[in-house]
Amino acid sequence: MESFPGFPNSLPNRWLGNVAMQSSQGEIEHRFLILAPVGNDATVTSRLLNQAEIPASPCRTIQEMIFEIERGCAGLIVAEEGLGSVAVPLIGRAVQEQPSWSDLPIIIITTRGERMETDQKKLLLFGPGGNVSVLERPFRPLAIINAAQVAARARQRQYQVRDLMIEREGILSDLERNVQLRTTELRETNAQLEELVYSIAHDLRAPLRSMQGFSSLLIEQYGHLLPAEGKNFAERVIGSAEAMDAITLDLLAYGRMARSEVVLSPVSVESAWRAAVFQCEKAIEEKNADVKVIAPLPIVSAQAVILTQVLANLLSNALKFVPEGQLPKIVLRSEDLNDRVKLWIEDNGIGIPPQYQDRIFRVFERLDGARYQGTGIGLSIVRKGVERMGGTVGVQSERGQGSRFWIELQQAHSQKNH
Numbered sequence: 001m002e003s004f005p006g007f008p009n010s011l012p013n014r015w016l017g018n019v020a021m022q023s024s025q026g027e028i029e030h031r032f033l034i035l036a037p038v039g040n041d042a043t044v045t046s047r048l049l050n051q052a053e054i055p056a057s058p059c060r061t062i063q064e065m066i067f068e069i070e071r072g073c074a075g076l077i078v079a080e081e082g083l084g085s086v087a088v089p090l091i092g093r094a095v096q097e098q099p100s101w102s103d104l105p106i107i108i109i110t111t112r113g114e115r116m117e118t119d120q121k122k123l124l125l126f127g128p129g130g131n132v133s134v135l136e137r138p139f140r141p142l143a144i145i146n147a148a149q150v151a152a153r154a155r156q157r158q159y160q161v162r163d164l165m166i167e168r169e170g171i172l173s174d175l176e177r178n179v180q181l182r183t184t185e186l187r188e189t190n191a192q193l194e195e196l197v198y199s200i201a202h203d204l205r206a207p208l209r210s211m212q213g214f215s216s217l218l219i220e221q222y223g224h225l226l227p228a229e230g231k232n233f234a235e236r237v238i239g240s241a242e243a244m245d246a247i248t249l250d251l252l253a254y255g256r257m258a259r260s261e262v263v264l265s266p267v268s269v270e271s272a273w274r275a276a277v278f279q280c281e282k283a284i285e286e287k288n289a290d291v292k293v294i295a296p297l298p299i300v301s302a303q304a305v306i307l308t309q310v311l312a313n314l315l316s317n318a319l320k321f322v323p324e325g326q327l328p329k330i331v332l333r334s335e336d337l338n339d340r341v342k343l344w345i346e347d348n349g350i351g352i353p354p355q356y357q358d359r360i361f362r363v364f365e366r367l368d369g370a371r372y373q374g375t376g377i378g379l380s381i382v383r384k385g386v387e388r389m390g391g392t393v394g395v396q397s398e399r400g401q402g403s404r405f406w407i408e409l410q411q412a413h414s415q416k417n418h
């Protein structure tokens with residue numbers, strides 16, 4: 001421990017507002033720390049400040065002063081003699097390590113002849129912008145009291161700024177916590193709803209199958225006893241049960257997409273597309289569609305089954321939503337976006353007016369229900385699947401101008417480079 005010979009160790013508390021006596025943080029932040037190792041500067045200064053009701057704490061060593069700076073103070077009063085080769089860098093570091101709101105006031109007491117040296121130390125310590133004032137001996141009592149009052153006012157404003165910053169941080173972190181809480185709650189509610197939809201869809205299939213089965217049996221075994229109208233009614237029951245079964249199957253597929261674990265690995269878009277084309281083969285043949293790929297196709301970070309289902313749903317829509325009598329023309333191409341990639345599925349179909357382009361990705365949203373069969377779930381599955389693989393979806397289209405659906409995913413090779 002560096003100590004200063006000649007520094008009075010036992011000064012009366014009533015003058016000095018000794019360190020130990022100041023208990024509350026408010027009191028601590030109002031006191032001046034005084035370092036005056038030789039002579040009676042510490043005593044005189046403390047007494048003067050105390051008389052003006054400015055609390056002051058003399059520090060016996062530079063380490064004690066550094067420790068007390070950490071706890072808080074209105075400013076430092078340091079005698080020139082205290083700024084030795086050990087003290088200067090220590091105070092300098094303590095000042096630099098102060099938080100952003102702090103501009104610690106420092107009053108240096110010097111003797112006229114030493115002024116030059118003090119200025120140099122001052123520059124070394126605190127840089128040209130440091131909050132340092134210099135008092136030359138002999139000074140009048142009022143001079144030190146004034147200097148301390150000015151410094152104390154400036155310091156209290158700094159502490160106010162600190163308090164505001166703490167308050168703002170508190171409000172911000174409260175807000176952040178609330179947003180996080182709400183997001184988690186919403187996610188949970190969403191997951192519960194999806195779970196509910198899944199279990200309802202699952203449970204509906206058994207009664208549906210029995211409706212289908214018994215209506216078929218009714219026609220098969222008792223069809224000859226029924227008038228034509230009765231037979232027609234039974235056929236309608238079968239038709240409706242089949243339509244409902246398609247919906248429940250799609251809801252189950254959507255639920256699986258939402259619930260199942262997704263493990264990403266490099267997947268060749270070309271092979272996923274081949275599997276999708278295979279799934280839609282019947283419609284491609286029936287419609288005599290022209291399905292083309294513009295090479296090269298990338299390797300993406302995906303789950304093969306999900307990517308195949310996403311592409312199959314987009315392809316089946318592209319095959320379905322064409323004007324009567326028109327041959328579907330469908331193109332798959334990719335657009336390189338550095339570490340990500342956009343896959344475009346373009347068709348020559350009926351197109352989608354811009355105002356509906358967001359809606360169609362929601363469950364049960366359909367625009368041409370009367371003309372084209374469907375459940376309104378296909379694109380929801382597309383979106384959910386792509387999002388679960390960390391990607392995004394969208395569409396560019398005008399009514400009657402064909403559609404260009406896109407999905408954006410992470411390229412697999414770029415992941416290796418990171």
Ligand code: ADP
Binds near residue numbers: 318380
């Ligand atoms: P579905 O095909 O069962 O109706 P989707 O969720 O797949 O349900 O699509 C929702 C709606 O978006 C469709 O009903 C249709 O109106 C529109 N749509 C989807 N794909 C296309 C497309 N390629 N061209 C034109 N309209 C489309």
